[in-house]
Amino acid sequence: MTRFDLVLRGGACVLPWGIEEADVGVREGRIAALGDLRAAEAAETLDCRGLHVLPGLIDAHVHLRDPGDAAVETLETGTRAAVLGGLAAVFDMPNTTPAITDRTRLDWKRDHLRGRAWCDVGLYVGATKGNIAALGELELQPNVCAIKVFAGSSTGDLLVEDDASLEAVMRSGRRRVCYHSEDEYRLQARRALFSPGMPHRSHMEWRDVETALLGTRRLMALARRTGRPAHILHVSTAEELDYLKGFRDLATVEVLLNHLTQTDEAYERLGGYAVMNPPIRDRRHLEAAWAAVRDGTVDVVGSDHAPHPRAAKERPWPETAAGLTGVQTIVPLMLDHVSAGRLSLPRLADLMCAGPARVYGVAGKGRLAAGYDADFTIVDMKRRRVIEEGWIVSPCGWTPFAGHRCTGWPAMTVVRGQVVMREDEVIGPPRGVPVRFLEARGA
Ligand code: DOR
Ligand code: ZN
Numbered sequence: 370m371t372r373f374d375l376v377l378r379g380g381a382c383v384l385p386w387g388i389e390e391a392d393v394g395v396r397e398g399r400i401a402a403l404g405d406l407r408a409a410e411a412a413e414t415l416d417c418r419g420l421h422v423l424p425g426l427i428d429a430h431v432h433l434r435d436p437g438d439a440a441v442e443t444l445e446t447g448t449r450a451a452v453l454g455g456l457a458a459v460f461d462m463p464n465t466t467p468a469i470t471d472r473t474r475l476d477w478k479r480d481h482l483r484g485r486a487w488c489d490v491g492l493y494v495g496a497t498k499g500n501i502a503a504l505g506e507l508e509l510q511p512n513v514c515a516i517k518v519f520a521g522s523s524t525g526d527l528l529v530e531d532d533a534s535l536e537a538v539m540r541s542g543r544r545r546v547c548y549h550s551e552d553e554y555r556l557q558a559r560r561a562l563f564s565p566g567m568p569h570r571s572h573m574e575w576r577d578v579e580t581a582l583l584g585t586r587r588l589m590a591l592a593r594r595t596g597r598p599a600h601i602l603h604v605s606t607a608e609e610l611d612y613l614k615g616f617r618d619l620a621t622v623e624v625l626l627n628h629l630t631q632t633d634e635a636y637e638r639l640g641g642y643a644v645m646n647p648p649i650r651d652r653r654h655l656e657a658a659w660a661a662v663r664d665g666t667v668d669v670v671g672s673d674h675a676p677h678p679r680a681a682k683e684r685p686w687p688e689t690a691a692g693l694t695g696v697q698t699i700v701p702l703m704l705d706h707v708s709a710g711r712l713s714l715p716r717l718a719d720l721m722c723a724g725p726a727r728v729y730g731v732a733g734k735g736r737l738a739a740g741y742d743a744d745f746t747i748v749d750m751k752r753r754r755v756i757e758e759g760w761i762v763s764p765c766g767w768t769p770f771a772g773h774r775c776t777g778w779p780a781m782t783v784v785r786g787q788v789v790m791r792e793d794e795v796i797g798p799p800r801g802v803p804v805r806f807l808e809a810r811g812a
Pocket of ligand 1: 523645
């Protein structure tokens with residue numbers, strides 16, 4: 370008789386080719402069989418009747434602040450938040466203190482996450498004007514998801530803003546490069562138009578549509594000249610989404626949950642807890658983001674989870690720290706968008722699993738299919754639940770989505786065949802490993 374380590378029974382499986390009711394058999398951390406497995410023997414069974422089984426969802430854009438300030442977030446707390454929220458993997462940004470910009474720090478982080486991470490973790494390396502010559506080698510290091518370039522300044526001191534340096538970055542290697550795209554020169558020039566203590570809404574007026582569009586135009590001109598593939602992170606304007614449709618041979622697109630969920634009314638309601646880069650904008654841009662989800666312009670949806678201490682969020686603008694928490698809430702909120710009819714579950718799996726796998730070249734994840742890692746996000750689309758601040762496990766302790774009523778909620782998270790979250794309980798020990806990438810060593 371066929372024997373599995375784990376069988377998921379009777380769930381509605383979100384397969385790459387559609388939703389089908391099926392059992393899923395897992396052996397040695399991988400998907401071993403899909404179909405009617407009632408005759409099989411299983412060491413462990415998960416009753417998934419009435420639930421949807423998605424491929425393990427990935428948040429390809431989180432800032433876990435490790436090394437940094439443990440009172441705000443660590444790899445342990447950030448990945449605990451991830452699995453509680455239904456994520457099977459996260460890709461962690463390099464603007465830590467100190468930043469991940471060389472082999473020594475990258476190796477440290479890879480070692481550091483073992484025994485601490487609750488889900489699997491991909492690692493970004495940050496570009497600086499001082500490490501351009503090393504980037505070609507750094508992007509090939511095991512478990513590197515991409516080089517991250519801050520072409521406009523944000524939290525931390527990573528910045529590569531001029532065309533000559535950006536072109537040198539693009540000529541340094543071959544893999545797809547990820548960009549924070551806001552034009553630094555326009556940002557600096559516009560600073561003088563604003564004064565301390567102005568309302569938080571000034572944030573979106575300072576970092577305006579033109580700042581984002583100009584940044585993306587400059588990057589795409591350089592990408593075209595060098596032929597280097599680009600991933601434009603957190604595209605936040607209707608204008609860029611339209612413009613990027615002309616670059617699909619080179620560019621992939623990330624949109625954030627925040628830009629699909631919040632509009633500028635948030636500045637009055639949430640004050641500093643609405644401030645992020647690029648900023649939350651008016652409804653026209655939110656509508657454009659949804660249109661771009663529907664027409665396929667968007668490849669990836671991420672959270673840009675960027676925790677800060679409350680005190681830093683409550684400083685008067687423009688001293689307010691930019692960045693919002695989101696790793697624990699992205700799946701519930703996206704499920705709520707599914708319930709509201711804004712996208713389908715297969716499109717959600719595309720945006721948060723197959724999309725990241727394609728854009729970053731993930732090895733062995735990204736599909737609910739035989740042979741792939743047994744990562745699952747198991748959700749109950751009937752469950753209604755309000756996001757409560759007390760549920761947030763990031764030590765900073767806040768969410769801009771407190772009080773949001775969700776229809777649809779993650780019930781279980783499975784990472785390489787291990788149930789790591791079941792009904793709000795995190796089940797240990799932490800067994801997360803570094804994610805492997807096709808074009809990096811060790812894949
Ligand atoms: O709002 C943001 N916060 N945008 C970024 O680009 C960085 C992030 C952070 O690290 O705080
Ligand atoms: Zn970010």
